[in-house]
Amino acid sequence: MVLHRRLEYGFNGYQVPSFPRASRSARGRSMFKTKAEDNQLCAFELLATVAGKLLQEGGSSQSPSHIEDERVQPSIHGLVRQEQREEEPCDPEVCDKSVSFSDLSLHGNDRNKYLKITPDPKHEVALAHSSIRPNSSFLEKFDHAVVVTGETRKEFVDFLSKTEGSPGNGKSCGNVLNGIERKVEYDSEKISSVINGTFPDIRNSEYPMEKDVEPRVCLGSNIEVPHTSFLPFKTNVKLVSKDDDENFSGCAHPCTGNLKAFRPSLRIGDRRIRRLLASKYWKIAPKLNDRKLHKSDMWHAFRNTKASYSRQRSQRNFAYRRKLFDRLLSKSVEGAHNKAISSKKSIIEDAIGSASQASLVASQESPYCSRDSRVKLSIKSFRVPELFIEIPETATVGSLKRTVREAVTAILAGGLHVGVVLQGKKVRDDNKTLLQSGISHDDKVDALGFLLEPNPSPASASAPQPMFHEDSPLYVTCDIPQHLARYPKTPVGDPVPLVASPDRTLTNEGTSIDNILDAVPSPIDTTAVKTAQDCRALVATPTSVEPLAAIPLHRKSRQSKLAQRRIRRPFSVSEVEALVQAVEKLGTGRWRDVKVHAFDNARHRTYVDLKDKWKTLVHTAKISPQQRRGETVPQELLNRVLAAHAHWSEQQAMLQIKQQNETSLVFTSNLIAD
DNA sequence: ATTAGGG
DNA sequence: CCCTAAT
Structure with missing residues (x-):
């Protein structure tokens, strides 16, 4: 099943020369010193230009000629305007964004480099060298990755040598590389000729292509390939679907039948890919209430509704959510009407909302249109402070549940404080207004969380703990202390309805919970007892909440990347x-x-x-x-x-x-x- | 799995 | 604390 979709535009035939490896001591310091390195720099920027063009091409229906004036700093104005006409009005702030070289930044390490284009604060596109393995972790960070592939180093080097030199009507652009401002000379004519495909065509020249380059065209889904004729290179476009786990499916799927999609006349898919790209990159979450829904729109809403506490967290959650989202959606009935879809969306949100720790879900009608001065919140679940439970391996699951329940009631009995967490920070000042704290702000509402704290009574924190034992205020012992086991977020209620009746649908349009359950581990993982995991937060779900809210996020076996952040435990x-x-x-x-x-x-x-x-x-x-x-x-x-x-x-x-x-x-x- | 470093 | 490259 396609859970994650990624577009890769392979520039087959040119290879960015690999970067010289800096010595270990010099790690992270000045790169790009020699001429060759400048070449590489140039290469990256050139490629980025092409990438920008490519993206632009994907989004704009105007003729390529309008690029003429903006070739050095490709703009996406055309794209946005286009989308504006076709779809709905978008955020003017986004409309004004354009991709310029200053938006490009180089990342990676000595060996692996990739170029990041950030059209706006919410979107990133990566341009990378082929030596980066497709399942390399950094790719996870991007919605889409433009990957430069290619086998023929010589060609590229030669190409670069043609590109540099003769300043011509060189244009100077600022560029940020590793935080260092640089000026780079561009031969704008050559660059534009590259963009327009009129650069001396190396394809037919004395540089034969690598013959045994594996075919890179692989259409893993039903999205057609965009028109890429402006590229001067022998280009390949591959659309790769990423499967559930590590299986980067590349050409794993039999794809011979799809090869035809790569023929010169690639008009067909243009429009679809355009929309896809455009909405994925440059549109803010649309208003979901009053218009036809696209998958990408829903994804945006989905993604934006549940902001995480920290950027890193959100990055990690991103892939997970994306997967879950796609997965759920791919099972949904194609022709479902809007209402059905939006209610589905709310289900997803519910599931994710509590699965991750952003435990507050802005109520369905509020997220995008809280025009009035009221802040509408609906709390789906609370975070409960960390619990430690010691329980013998031989204990039954039932006794584990009991222990947990007792632990939780113990907390609750001691009196409760409610903590408010906004974007990862505790809001301590009780006298501030919501407005002052920023809670009223639309896009912050979804970064809001509540947590239950035990009343700061002097009772618990007094006893000096044994040195290397858990110094948590909440430490529950059950029978013989043998292993210190941590448990995944565990529903406090009876989880049976969740697991035992996976068929139970929350709505009537055919999305069954088991889709979700597929993606999340069963609440009680008995093996957890043996393996002492590092995930130990406990989520208590208030009574009013529906069963879904109790699904834990943590995945034990695979996808451990998405594991929950460990709680802070200061050294004594x-x-x-x-x-x-x-x-x-x-x-x-x-x-x-x-x-x-x-x-x-x-x-x-x-x-x-x-x-x-x-x-x-x-x-x-x-x-x-x-x-x-x-x-x-x-x-x-x-x-x-x-x-x-x-x-x-x-x-x-x-x-x-x-x-x-x-x-x-x-x-x-x-x-x-x- | 460990080490080293940046964030 | 997390993330990741390199070893």
């Missing part, structure tokens, strides 16, 4: 002490050992955590005591941190110098030998 002084001691002994490069030596039975502290803690400790030690936050670490400890840090840094430096000497020795002796 005793932990810091142990860490310092271990590092004093073992050094800073052996976090695994540090973990084993000092934190072996603290399951929630990974070696990465320890390394991070050390990093912050070093930082803390360097700053003034006034700037420090959190539990105050004794100065004595911090001094030890500094000492150890200095000591081991020195060790490392010495080691490096030694190694350097060795290699240069070898080098010179080789020279002499020659």
Whole structure:
């Protein structure tokens, strides 16, 4: 099933020369120093230009000639206007956006580079080199990726050499690369000729194409290929569907039959792809109430309604939601009428809303049109503070449920506070108005969450915890403490209706819950008991809520990328002490050992955590005591941190110098030998 | 899986 | 804390 759809425009035949690998020490610093590197830079920008054109081509119905004046800074005005006429009015702010070189930024590392185009704050397009594996993680971040593929390095290098030089009527553009402003000379005529397809045609020239390039045309779905004749290259366009998991299906599907879609006359799909592209990239979530619905529209609404707490979170959720969304939709009845669709949408929202932690769903009518001064909220679920439960492996699921229930009631009994979280930050000032806090603002309403907090009574936090045991305020023990198991977000109610009656449809148009259940693990995963997961938040669902709201997000087996963010667990002084001691002994490069030596039975502290803690400790030690936050670490400890840090840094430096000497020795002796 | 670093 | 590249 196609869960995720991605367009890739392959520029077959040209390869961006690979970037020289910087030495490890120079990582992340100045690239693009030599002429060759400039070439690469130029290449990327050129490709970006083409990409911009391509996107523009996809969206504009005007003749290519109108590009003429904007060739160096392709604009999407045409596109937006076009869509405006055809569809509904869009946000004027978006209409004014255009893709210029300043919107391009280079990302990646020494080996893998990709270029990012950000037409507006909400959309990104990536342009990447073919060496990036299609399932490379960065691609996850983008709705669409324009991937430069190609096997023939020579051609490209040559192509570049033709492109550079002769300043001609070069046009200078600012460009942001890794935060460094640069000026780059463009030969606008050549670029435009590239765009318009009149550049000296390398296809027919002395540079034969790689013959055994695997066919790259693969239409994994029913979207046709756009017209790409403006490209001077032998181009291939592939439409790749990404399957459920890692299976980047590339040409996995038999696709010979689709090859015909790649013939010169590719008119047919133009319109459809145009709409798809346009709506995906440059349209703000449409108003869903009063018009025909497109899938992409729904996706936007879907996506925007449930903003996450942080950007990273939202990035992670993105893929998940996208999948779920597509999945649900692909099962929906094609001809469903608007009403049915929008109610379906609300189902999805409900499911996702509670599955992720953005536990508030703006009520159906409010999200896009709260013109009046009232803020309409409907809380679907609350977040409950973290619970820790200790329970023997041999315990039954039933007893687990009981334990959880007791734990939760224990919290509730102690009195409750309600916390308000807006865009990841707690809103502490109770006296602020909603307006002042920004809660009234439309696009913030969906970033709003509520959480239940135990009443800050002095009862719980008093007992000093054993050093490397959970120091959570809520720690529930059940029978023999053997393993400390964390549980996925678990519905507190009886989950039976969820699982046992997957057929239960919430509506009458044929979307059954099992679609959703497919995508989410069963609420009680018995294996969780054995595997002590890292996902431990517990979501309690208020009584009024429908069963769907209790579906946990966490996926255990696969898709662990989408795992929930771990809760923050500040290091206690005793932990810091142990860490310092271990590092004093073992050094800073052996976090695994540090973990084993000092934190072996603290399951929630990974070696990465320890390394991070050390990093912050070093930082803390360097700053003034006034700037420090959190539990105050004794100065004595911090001094030890500094000492150890200095000591081991020195060790490392010495080691490096030694190694350097060795290699240069070898080098010179080789020279002499020659 | 570990290490190193950036965010 | 998270994410990711590199090893």
